[in-house]
Amino acid sequence: MSLTLDFLLPPPPSTWNSESSSVNHASITAPSERLLEPVGPHFLAYARRKRHNRTFSEDER
Amino acid sequence: MSEQANVIGINFGTSYSSIAYMSKDGRTDCIANEDGDRQIASVLAFTGQEESVGSQAQAQIPRNPNSTVAHFRAQLGKSFTEAEELTGSAAPIVEKDSKVGYNVTLEEGNTQLFSAKEISTKYLRHLRESAEAFLGNPITGAVLSVPSYFTEEQREELKQAAADAGIKVIQMIHESAAAALSYGIGHNSSSKDPQDKTVVVCDMGAHSFDVTVLNVRTGIYNILATAHDTKLGGASFDENLLKHFVGEFKKKNKIDVSDNRKALAKLRAACEVTKKSLSSANSAPCFVESLADGLDFHATINRLRFEMLSKTVFNDALKVIEEVLTKSDLDASEVDEVIMVGGSSRIPKLASKFREIFNNENTKIRSELEPDEVVATGCAVQGSLIADFDDETITSSTHPVVTLTPHTTKHIGTLNHKGEFITIVPRYTSLPTRRIFEFGNAQQGQTQAYFALYEGDHDIVTEEIAAPPREPIEGDDDEEPYEDEPEIVKKVVIKPASKLLEAVLPLENGLEQGVAKIEVTLTVESDNKVNLVLREKKGNGVVKVQQ
Ligand SMILES: Nc1ncnc2c1ncn2[C@@H]1O[C@H](COP(=O)(O)OP(=O)(O)OP(=O)(O)O)[C@@H](O)[C@H]1O
Ligand SMILES: [Mg+2]
Incomplete structure (x- = not known):
């Protein structure tokens, strides 16, 4: 499955009455720990970030 | 290098x-x-x-x-x-x-x-x-x-x-991961084109059938489930042929070689050759010089016969696939690619049997690379990636401190105008992860765009579709009325489970429908926090939401 989001964003619903531009409702469900397969270029990039404690944006610079 | x-x-x-x-x-x-x-x-x-x-x-x-x-x-x-x-x-x-x-x-x-x-x-x-x-x-x-x-x-x-x-x-490295590497699955992915996939690697060697479900998320592999049968493989086909030919030899010559170790070893080797020929030809000979008592053995067999002899092998293989799908809570329709690995994958009937399970037209069954070479070539690919690494880097990269990571357990996505869930980050994605995508505006003269993020529950539902009622046939009144079997179909539904956040972005270019370009960057950090940025590409509006 690849990311296909070929739809349009509507205006806020009539019930939207927030003063601020966003509302936080809930956190995501607690994640589970799994082992990655240590292979391939994307894993190596991830491992490099993790070893150097770098975030995405720092790595992409 | x-x-x-x-x-x-x-x-x-x-x-x-x-x-x-x-x-x-x-x-x-x-x-x-x-x-x-x-x-x-x-x-x-x-x-x-x-x-x-x-x-x-x-x-x-x-x-x-x-x-x-x-x-x-x-x-x-x-x-x-x-x-x-x-x-x-x-x-x-x-x-x-x-x-x-x-x-x-x-x-x-x-x-x-x-x-x-x-x-x-x-x-x-x-x-x-x-x-x-x-x-x-x-x-x-x-x-x-x-x-x-x-x-x-x-x-x-x-x-x-x-x-x-x-x-x-x-x-x-795992054989399944090596095969996927060889196929280059997920190699060209990025946050903008994550190429998230579910891949099933079916490896039928000589003495085992090993099936692995791999999750691929922006090019990173994670094994979701495995199942194997170490009594199933190429040798099973050989044994079935062997039994068949032992029977033929007995019928013809009244000699039973089933306890003759040397004769069996010779015939078994010949059966493997015959079996391999049947992968490309419709019929193949089997020949053993001086099989027993100085008598040669000579027979031919056609592919159909071979497939009939091997029926249970094919069916047992399907059971292993069913098992791995159940273990990974997946419906076959959710599998994007099936990779055929192992020498026995060359048997043409095997892929067509697998189609009985993977019958969704969007599921690709891949066998364009040599099935008995992809594991070795995948190892060579990995070898070239790390050839210049020092031991310390390799050891630390493969250590659980690095490889053990939090993964989402539910789908993260949004809803379309019909209220259907659209997945952005599929479940079992390792964190941190990022997806970047773009939307247009839905209406003319729109001054604000609304975006809500949800978590979704994965559900495999079985539906009974009743057979359409039969037209009564005239003059056929005394015919026993019988009911048609309802068709049972499995379907995957992702139901919105909880709303995570909502955001509203002011638009400058929303005069015409679809003209505003809204870029959304969604990051789920390793501490589970969601970070969302909405930005109008040709405008000044930016909304940042941080949990
Ligand atoms: N053309 C062919 N048609 C049918 N079977 C074949 C063909 N070529 C090879 N095989 C069979 O493939 C099997 C070997 O496959 P492979 O090399 O993948 O096994 P392996 O990795 O050594 O065994 P395992 O995976 O069980 O440990 C043998 O049983 C062989 O007879
Ligand atoms: Mg093998």
Whole structure:
């Protein structure tokens, strides 16, 4: 499955009455720990970030 | 890759092994040994102090079974009590230091006891020498593949055997991951084009059928589930053919060879050849000179007959696939790609049987690469990626401190105008992760755009679709009315479960429908926090939401 989001964003619903531009409702469900397969270029990039404690944006610079 | 690095990939299989390398122009290929074998039979034969491997050694199984060892990889790292003899083996397994060994006849009256590990070392040394002869250089390291069911003890003993053979194992990787690497799955992905996929690797070798569900998320692999049957594989097809031909020989000559070890070994080898021919031809001969009592055996068999003889093998294979799908809570329709691996994948009927399960037209069944080479070439790909890494970097990268990561357990997405869930980050994605995508505005004259993020629950529902009512046929009143079986279909639904956040972005370019370009960057951090940025590309509006 690849990311296909070929739809349009509507205006806020009539019930939207927030003063601020966003509302936080809930956190995501607690994640589970799994082992990655240590292979391939994307894993190596991830491992490099993790070893150097770098975030995405720092790595992409 | 530096000039000196000479890293190869090795797939050491129970029955056949292959060696692959990456050429300077970045192409991978398998190496043929001195006898021209690309699939080098995992057999070691002794003639006095002389050793041979591959097809030469394989030919010795019927002739000199006590001087020939096969299937030793399967016995690595096992205690003698755990070990099981595999069909078609030569020298029988015996106990050595509570592990598996073989009493090998070197020459008349001279036998020597070797452990499975010592035999593996000798065999791997031949592989190393073949690779070095081919490449014209000493190898500096190797990436070795192991099946998913290999235990820690087995991995450890394999590594030692390789080291004793002069092979520095720089990494051991799963066969399934190696095959996916060889196919380049997820290689060109990015946050903007994540190419998230579910891949099922079906590996049918000689003595096992190993099925793995791989999750691929922006090019990162994670094994979701595995299932295997070590009683199912190419040897099962050979045994069925063998039984069939033993019957034919008996019918014709009134000689039963079912207890004649030598005759069986000869016929088994011939059956394997016949079986392989049937993968490309519609019928194939089977010939054994002097099978028993000086009588030759000669028969032909067609593919259809072979497929009928193998019915249970095909059906047992489907059971393993069903098992792995259940384990991973997936419906077959959710599988994007099925990769055919292992020599037995060349049997044409196998892929068509798999289609019975993977019947969704969007599921690709892939077999365009050589199924018995992809594991070795995948190892070579990995080898080239890490050839220049120092030991410390490799060790720390493969350590659970790095590989054990939090994964989402539910789908994260949004809803379309019909209220249906649209997945952005599928479940079981390792964190941190990022997705970048773009939307247009839905209405004319829109001054604000609304975006809500949800979590979704994955559900496989079975639906009964009642058969359409039959038209009553006139004058057929006394016919017994019968009900048509309802059709049962499985469907995957992702239901919005909880709303995570909502955001509203002011728009400058919303006058015409779809003209505003809204870029959304969604990051889920490793501490589980969601970070969302909405930005109008040709405007000034930006909304940042942080949890
Ligand atoms: N053309 C072919 N048609 C049918 N079967 C084939 C063909 N070529 C090879 N095989 C079979 O494939 C099997 C070997 O496959 P492979 O090399 O993948 O096994 P392996 O990795 O050594 O074994 P395992 O995975 O069980 O440890 C043998 O049973 C062989 O007869
Ligand atoms: Mg195999």
